Amino acid sequence: MKVIAITSCATGIAHTYMAAEAIMKICKQNGHECKVEKQGALGIEDKLRARDIKEADLIVFANDVGITKVERFKGYEDKIFQTKPHEVIKDPSIIFSK
Amino acid sequence: MSNVNLAEVLLDEMVILDCEPFKDKDDMFDTMTRRFEEAGFVSDAKAYKEALEYRETLGPTYMGNFVAIPHGKCKEVLKPGIGFCRCKEPFIYESGGESGEVKYIFVLAISDNQENDYHLRVLATLAGMLAHDEFLTLLGTAASYEDLIHGINNL
Numbered sequence: 001m002k003v004i005a006i007t008s009c010a011t012g013i014a015h016t017y018m019a020a021e022a023i024m025k026i027c028k029q030n031g032h033e034c035k036v037e038k039q040g041a042l043g044i045e046d047k048l049r050a051r052d053i054k055e056a057d058l059i060v061f062a063n064d065v066g067i068t069k070v071e072r073f074k075g076y077e078d079k080i081f082q083t084k085p086h087e088v089i090k091d092p093s094i095i096f097s098k
Numbered sequence: 099m100s101n102v103n104l105a106e107v108l109l110d111e112m113v114i115l116d117c118e119p120f121k122d123k124d125d126m127f128d129t130m131t132r133r134f135e136e137a138g139f140v141s142d143a144k145a146y147k148e149a150l151e152y153r154e155t156l157g158p159t160y161m162g163n164f165v166a167i168p169h170g171k172c173k174e175v176l177k178p179g180i181g182f183c184r185c186k187e188p189f190i191y192e193s194g195g196e197s198g199e200v201k202y203i204f205v206l207a208i209s210d211n212q213e214n215d216y217h218l219r220v221l222a223t224l225a226g227m228l229a230h231d232e233f234l235t236l237l238g239t240a241a242s243y244e245d246l247i248h249g250i251n252n253l
Contacts, residue, residue: 010156013208014167017222021229041208041218064157089229090162 003027003095004052005036005060006067009085012041019062019085026092039068048072060095062088104180105247107220111137112181113243119189126189127151127168130181130205139179139207146174146207158194163234166191167225169206178217180224181205182246184237202237204228227253 005023009015020036027034035052038045053059053072059080061067073080081098088095112133120126127147135143149170153159159168181204188199206221227233232253240246 011153011169011171011208013218013221014159014169014206014225017225018161018167018229021226025229038222040222042215042222084157086158092229 001032001057002052002055003032003034003058003060004048004056005034005062005095006039006048007036007085007088008039008063008065008067010064012039015064015085015089016040019088022089022092023060023062023095026095030096039063044068058095058098060088104220104224104250107178107217108180108182108224108247108250109137110243112139112179113246114181114183115240115242115246116184116186119185119187122189123154123166123168123191123193126183126191126203130183130203133181134179134205134207137179139177140174141176142174145172146170148172149174150205154193156194158196160191160193160196160198160200161228162198164188164199164201165204165228165234165237166193166200166202167204167206167228168193169208171208171210173210175207175209177207178209178221179207180221181207182237202234 007016007019016038020038023036024034037048061082062085127150131143131147134140140146149172150168160166183203185201188201191200236249
């Protein structure tokens with residue numbers, strides 16, 4: 001399946017990037033396509049396009065602080081799994097618990 | 099794995115291998131913040147320690163796998179940097195309502211201004227690497243600073 005995710009954290013460095021890697025790693029291990037948008041101290045990186053959002057089977061929000069441009073996900077609420085970066089880092093497989 | 103050079107921010111004088119376990123997190127903060135000041139990364143160890151403590155109030159920096167990544171951002175950080183400490187034995191690290199055994203600690207100093215994107219990129223790269231088992235293995239086995247840097251560059 002296609003997994004997309006957004007990660008963000010308070011300082012915008014540590015958890016944002018660790019969580020992003022953890023999500024990409026677990027998706028790779030399970031044979032899923034994956035794209036992760038990082039909203040950190042370096043701004044928005046690997047920004048998800050409208051097409052990515054439309055085609056996604058699972059949308060993971062792993063954020064401690066508000067998501068920038070969250071309106072992009074309007075209409076796709078039922079695909080969103082909401083979690084925290086810390087939780088994803090400790091156990092990445094939780095993203096599939098939805 | 100990355101196109102940034104970790105050796106530029108993870109300096110020899112900021113890497114402590116096989117030290118005696120700390121009494122607790124506070125003890126570790128004292129040691130590491132002093133090092134950051136001595137190495138010229140921060141102008142005031144006390145102010146930087148307060149920034150680390152403030153970050154702790156926002157949520158846990160204990161990451162599982164014997165790893166902790168406390169980090170502080172404040173104007174007293176003169177240049178962004180990383181300190182690494184490997185303890186001989188684990189100690190109990192309490193953070194954001196969680197606690198766990200910690201042996202490997204990365205302490206990040208993040209500057210207040212965000213002009214220095216390259217260094218932020220390096221810190222971000224390190225954070226990403228922590229999600230990989232090969233990196234964790236390297237942390238446990240590196241025999242020296244050179245060994246560690248060499249291993250990182252070959253991941």
